[in-house]
Amino acid sequence: xxxxxxxxxxxxxxxxxxxxxxxxxxxxxxxxxxxxxxxxxxxxxxxxxxxxxxxxxxxxxxxxxxxxxxxxxxxxxxxxxxxxxxxxxxxxxxxxxxxxxxxxxxxxxxxxxxxxxxxxxxxxxxxxxxxxxxxxxxxxxxxxxxxxxxxxxxxxxxxxxxxxxxxxxxxxxxxxxxxxxxxxxxxxxxxxxxxxxxxxxxxxxxxxxxxxxxxxxxxxxxxxxxxxxxxxxxxxxxxxxxxxxxxxxxxxxxxxxxxxxxxxxxxxxxxxxxxxxxxxxxxxxxxxxxxxxxxxxxxxxxxxxxxxxx
Amino acid sequence: xxxxxxxxxxxxxxxxxxxxxxxxxxxxxxxxxxxxxxxxxxxxxxxxxxxxxxxxxxxxxxxxxxxxxxxxxxxxxxxxxxxxxxxxxxxxxxxxxxxxxxxxxxxxxxxxxxxxxxxxxxxxxxxxxxxx
Numbered sequence: 325x326x327x328x329x330x331x332x333x334x335x336x337x338x339x340x341x342x343x344x345x346x347x348x349x350x351x352x353x354x355x356x357x358x359x360x361x362x363x364x365x366x367x368x369x370x371x372x373x374x375x376x377x378x379x380x381x382x383x384x385x386x387x388x389x390x391x392x393x394x395x396x397x398x399x400x401x402x403x404x405x406x407x408x409x410x411x412x413x414x415x416x417x418x419x420x421x422x423x424x425x426x427x428x429x430x431x432x433x434x435x436x437x438x439x440x441x442x443x444x445x446x447x448x449x450x451x452x453x454x455x456x457x458x459x460x461x462x463x464x465x466x467x468x469x470x471x472x473x474x475x476x477x478x479x480x481x482x483x484x485x486x487x488x489x490x491x492x493x494x495x496x497x498x499x500x501x502x503x504x505x506x507x508x509x510x511x512x513x514x515x516x517x518x519x520x521x522x523x524x525x526x527x528x529x530x531x532x533x534x535x536x537x538x539x540x541x542x543x544x545x546x547x548x549x550x551x552x553x554x555x556x557x558x559x560x561x562x563x564x565x566x567x568x569x570x571x572x573x574x575x576x577x578x579x580x581x582x583x584x585x586x587x588x589x590x591x592x593x594x595x596x597x598x599x600x601x602x603x604x605x606x607x608x609x610x611x612x613x614x615x616x617x618x619x620x621x622x623x624x625x626x627x628x629x630x631x632x633x634x
Numbered sequence: 635x636x637x638x639x640x641x642x643x644x645x646x647x648x649x650x651x652x653x654x655x656x657x658x659x660x661x662x663x664x665x666x667x668x669x670x671x672x673x674x675x676x677x678x679x680x681x682x683x684x685x686x687x688x689x690x691x692x693x694x695x696x697x698x699x700x701x702x703x704x705x706x707x708x709x710x711x712x713x714x715x716x717x718x719x720x721x722x723x724x725x726x727x728x729x730x731x732x733x734x735x736x737x738x739x740x741x742x743x744x745x746x747x748x749x750x751x752x753x754x755x756x757x758x759x760x761x762x763x764x765x766x
Contacts, residue, residue: 389707389726425709425725451746455709455723496715496743497751538685539749596684599707 375481378406378413378443379526381563382583384452385434386424391599395424395585398611399437402584406441414480416443419563419581420450420491420528426461435465449474450528450564451491459492475506477513484517486510488527490542500529500542507547514552522557530562532571532578535591540565549576565597584611678734679703680752682710682724685744687752696759699733713745720745 380402387395406416418438423430438445447466454462454473463474470476473489488510490500514523525531531548533541542548552558558576566588571578586599587610594600602610678700681688685706694700702712704724712721712730721730723746734740734756744750 391707425723452709455746457722494745494748496713496741496748498748537749539747596686596706598685 375483376411376413377480378416379419379561379581380406380416380438380584381419381528381581382421382450382566382585383418383434383438384421384424384583384585385437386427386430387585387599389586389599391586391601392607392611396433396437398608399434399584401608402611403437403440406443413443416441416445417485417487417526417561418445418447419526419561420448421452421563421583421585422447422450422462422466424452424585426453426455428461431461431465446478446485446487446526447474448487448527449489449491451494454491471509472506475509483522483524484514486513486523486525488525488531488548490527490529490531490545495543498543499533499536499539500527500531500545502527502542502544502548507544507551510548511551514555517555519554520556522559523552523555524559524561525552526561528562529564530569530578530580531560534565534569534580538591538597540591540597566600582611587611678754680754681705682744682750685710685747685750687742687750690751691753691755693755693757694734696735696737696756697733698756699731700754701729701731703727703729709746710744710750711746712742715741715743 383399384395385399392398406413416438422434447462449462449466459473463470467474470487473492475487475489477484477486479485488502488506490502492501493503494501525548527542529542530540531542531545533545535541548560549558556575560576560578562578562580563583565580566583566586567580567590568582569578569580587602587607588597589600600610678692678694678698680692680700680702682702682704683706685708687702692700702721702724704710704726707726709723709725709728711723712719712732714720718740719732719742724730734754737756737758740754740756742752742754
């Protein structure tokens with residue numbers, strides 16, 4: 325079994341962690357340094373200065389298999405929790421797999437529920453959102469004003485946000501893929517920005533190599549880090565793997581959010597990354613409501629709730 | 635191997651359409667055999683289980699129709715590296731078929747989960763029955 329800590333990269337001055345939190349993860353940015361405030365619901369009351377925003381991911385609306393026969397229902401519950409937060413986030417990002425099969429009805433249902441947050445939502449697509457023949461449905465709904473397959477950037481409170489697409493033109497045997505056109509756009513997008521600008525990059529598949537045996541990584545993700553290494557604060561937010569993993573390395577924080585739909589196994593602990601069936605009364609804890617104290621038994625996976633350190 | 639033998643037989647019967655000289659002889663003998671087996675165990679069947687094509691490498695005779703069936707709870711696709719064929723997304727229980735007429739090695743993968751790869755090796759119809 326391969327261990328995702330093996331890759332040298334992650335061991336240097338690194339805090340490896342894995343926590344079982346969030347339906348959504350609330351991020352606060354104070355003094356230019358993003359830090360996770362933890363699970364929504366408990367994080368809500370934290371005193372934050374400046375910008376706060378929310379990340380949700382992997383709604384998989386339309387999924388109805390044993391791992392969660394009602395993925396729309398759990399999305400609805402997540403939205404209920406967001407709406408109950410005493411501090412309203414400035415906006416939300418959704419890191420893809422909004423739908424399970426890219427059906428119009430699935431996107432309709434997702435929009436109906438997510439819009440109840442009354443938040444602006446910035447989307448990037450997951451592979452499940454591009455299953456229609458011409459990949460039109462996602463782009464017409466969520467991709468207006470974006471480039472290529474749906475990448476774009478925007479600014480909020482002095483932070484530069486970059487939404488990337490790494491789920492198209494995947495190569496046999498490979499991982500997620502950004503492609504040269506998108507990387508050239510990224511290079512131009514950040515060229516004239518001051519190195520002091522905090523950068524938040526979000527994409528569906530992890531941009532760092534989590535577990536290549538399951539395709540959990542991005543072939544040319546390293547190029548993003550090269551292009552952004554001069555920035556003093558870089559936060560990389562992803563979904564796709566339906567569990568929270570965080571890696572802090574130097575001034576870079578990598579973080580994956582949980583799904584609102586169903587859990588997937590810890591790398592290497594199952595024959596495949598397919599939906600993980602857990603006891604019915606445990607499902608919601610895996611989706612993040614009450615299991616923040618769940619600790620993966622081994623020390624290398626200790627829970628960490630630490631702000632980004634330089 | 636049983637499957638391989640049956641594939642050879644069916645490939646020969648399919649080949650009969652073009653090899654007119656031997657066609658009557660072949661169809662007369664072979665049809666009952668293929669009819670007997672086709673229903674329960676198609677000659678070119680590839681299952682998709684646990685994000686894996688099973689078998690990962692399948693050898694068939696030219697003319698064989700290969701059918702992939704998705705048994706996972708997650709959609710997959712069948713995409714030739716050469717782009718000669720590509721399925722739509724297959725939901726649980728969905729199947730996709732492609733008929734291989736030309737010998738060669740056909741590499742394919744799931745375009746959604748590209749670490750899933752497989753190969754169909756297509757051999758010429760058996761020597762004695764091959765079109766002359």
